[in-house]
Amino acid sequence: MRFSAIGISHWKSEVSIRELFYLDNHRRELLEFHTKDIPGGIVMMDTCNRTELYAFCDPEILISALCKSTNTDREFFKKHGYIHVQEDAYDHLYRVGTGLDSQVLGDVQIIQQVKQAYKKAKKKGLSGEFHQLIQSVFRAHKRSRTETDFGKGTASVGFAATQLALDHFKDLSKVRILLIGAGKMGKVSAKNLISNGAEHISVVNRTIDRAKQLASSFDIKAHAFSDLNEEIKKADLIITATGAKNPILHPQHFEDAGHPQLVLDLSVPRNVDPKVSELEQVTLIDMDSINESNKKALEKREKAIPQIQKIIEDEKGDFMKRVKRSRYLLPRIKEIEHRLSDITDGELDRVKNKMDQESYSQMEEVTRRIKKKIMAIHIDRIDQEFEKAQNET
Known part of the structure; x- marks a missing residue:
């Protein structure tokens, strides 16, 4: 197939x-x-x-x-x-x-x-x-x-978000940051922001316990989802990364902030209504707007592409060979095993009623070992046939 x-x-x-x-x-x-x-x-x-x-x-x-x-x-x-x-x-x-x-x-x-x-x-x-x-x-x-x-180097989406924040604010130490969502992306964002100097981070999540868990890991503040509106007003940088099916942030959430805000929407489906970008004091960047930010790391990665392609060809080639080997060997092995079983089962049935149970059990064990050794010889032979066929193609 x-x-x-x-x-x-x-x-x-x-x-x-x-x-x-x-x-x-x-x-x-x-x-x-x-x-x-x-x-x-x-x-x-x-x-x-x-x-x-x-x-x-x-x-x-x-x-x-x-x-x-x-x-x-x-x-x-x-x-x-x-x-x-x-x-x-x-x-x-x-x-x-x-x-x-x-x-x-x-x-x-x-x-x-x-x-x-x-x-x-x-x-x-x-x-x-x-x-x-x-x-x-x-x-x-x-x-x-x-x-x-x-x-080498860090070039994930979470890191790219941090680079966008640095490009926008230059210094994150005084920036009030709000993370909406305490999942993996929120965790990665918090880690990258802190490592780049952020000191004022809060997290809001629908489940307060999950927000507290993330907050305790990075010594940041956790808030209930009911505090969302108030926390948005305070924030200079807002990063959204939730599993919501529809936008959870709309223009009215930002109307009373009274200061410029950068909003990074790292979610699909989008967490932020696109109309938010029409607000004069808000800069909205979603996943389609994120550009590669770690230039040095990306340059190294671009240079490594031919090596990666060679690794892929090697691994794919090995996989395809294993698949071909299995498809060649398995039916033949099953056929031999079936024929051997017919022979050994038939011979054991002939002597079953002529031996005591202990002797018969010993006979069964000896037969099993002989069968196993015969199968090993046939598997080795079929494997050699497969290698020969591969070399001829």
């Missing part, structure tokens, strides 16, 4: 389009229902920059399932999304896993997002070949970090 990858990402579609395909819990449940019969399982990637599906099936099956689950039109998806099959699909997954396809080249968060998608997919069931593929992607990512400069 062909390996397929379909998706929609920042490379081709702006945030207003991407958020139409965002997978909340309800949509994910629908998607799981519409893809439950796909042999080998499915991996669903959903981040602030992309929604992607990977499976061993025809891509039209994935497109149909995604559009049904998000109430979108197939032609609309094909206009804004992308479809990869076989070699292109494998290449795309490796590029995503290593960070070559990220908005910020080499983004350190992407591999964690792939791992989360893989973890969820495993619970639903994945084929052995799918497991091997994902493990190969993980090896390519690890090698890209240990054998090259691709992982």
Whole structure:
């Protein structure tokens, strides 16, 4: 069965389009229902920059399932999304896993997002070949970090947000900062801001306990969601990173602030109503406006791209060889094992009633060991046949 990858990402579609395909819990449940019969399982990637599906099936099956689950039109998806099959699909997954396809080249968060998608997919069931593929992607990512400069320096979206803040304010020590959302992006943002001199940070979250947990980790202030309006008025810099399905910040939230404010919306779907950008005292930057900020790190990463591509080719080649080997060996091994079992089971049945139980058990064990050794000889022979066939092609 062909390996397929379909998706929609920042490379081709702006945030207003991407958020139409965002997978909340309800949509994910629908998607799981519409893809439950796909042999080998499915991996669903959903981040602030992309929604992607990977499976061993025809891509039209994935497109149909995604559009049904998000109430979108197939032609609309094909206009804004992308479809990869076989070699292109494998290449795309490796590029995503290593960070070559990220908005910020080499983004350190992407591999964690792939791992989360893989973890969820495993619970639903994945084929052995799918497991091997994902493990190969993980090896390519690890090698890209240990054998090259691709992982040197910090160039995640959270770090890029900090660079934008520094470019805007120059000095963060006096800036009053409000984080809305206490998830991973909020945590990364807090860490980067503090390491760059920020001293006045507050966090607001719908769940106050989660806000307090983040606050205690970085010695910052936590506030209940009911304090949101008041905290917005005080803040010079507001960073939003929540899982809300619709905008939670609107123009009226900023009308009484009385001072200039920078708002960084790091969420998809967007947390901030685009009309906020029309306010004179507010500068709004969303995910589509974030530019690579760590120039030195990115220069190193760009120079390492040929090495990463070589690593991908190596790992993909090894994976494909293992797949071919399995497809060549397994049916032959099963056939030999079946024939051996027929012979040994038949011979054991002939003597079963002529021996006492202890002697018969010993005979069974000896037969099992002989069978195992014969199988090892055949597996080695078939493996050599496979290598010879590979060298001749």
